[in-house]
Amino acid sequence: MRGIAIRIHREFQLMDCASALSIEGLVLEMVGAATRRRAQGLSVRPSRWIREVKDFLDEHFKEQINLSTLAKCADRHPAYLSQVFRRCYGSTIGDYVRQLRLDYASKKITHSTESIADIATAAGFYDQSHFAHAFKIHTGVTPAEFRAATRKK
CATH class of the missing domain: 1.10.10.60 (Homeodomain-like)
Structure with a gap:
């Protein structure tokens, strides 16, 4: 998800005619990844x-x-x-x-x-x-x- 956040940040930096659509798509991708991660139990604290x-x-x-x-x-x-x-x-x-x-x-x-x-x-x-x-x-x-x-x- 960190990679998606970085790509969102880059879209804000580049800001052209396609950025709004790209940002919306990336936010949806991040929500999907977070949902999938939670469903798979990836939010558990990793062992030491x-x-x-x-x-x-x-x-x-x-x-x-x-x-x-x-x-x-x-x-x-x-x-x-x-x-x-x-x-x-x-x-x-x-x-x-x-x-x-x-x-x-x-x-x-x-x-x-x-x-x-x-x-x-x-x-x-x-x-x-x-x-x-x-x-x-x-x-x-x-x-x-x-x-x-x-x-x-």
Whole structure:
């Protein structure tokens, strides 16, 4: 749901002729996700070990993290870790890390003059192409278009 909220915020920043409709759709998507999450029991408080995994990801998302290493650190089987993480947070570990990286990159694009390639690397993406593809799927615009739109304001 955090990703949806960020997309709503971006629509408010870009504000063009389609923004009102996009915002309405995103709000409905958020309500649907919250309803589904509640129905699936995802609002239960996660146990300490899974919160520690999430905290680790929050601090180390820029690094290359693989599931087996993460599971070993949590002293859990990788499949069990994945299942519990998704049940508690409504997202796969990979999607969660990608979201953190995209959020970080969005802020850097908006508030720095670093090149897109340097931002992609700093955020933990494999290369600029992978970053640009993920960014466009997430925001609907390329990183360069996003930078240009946020610089106009």
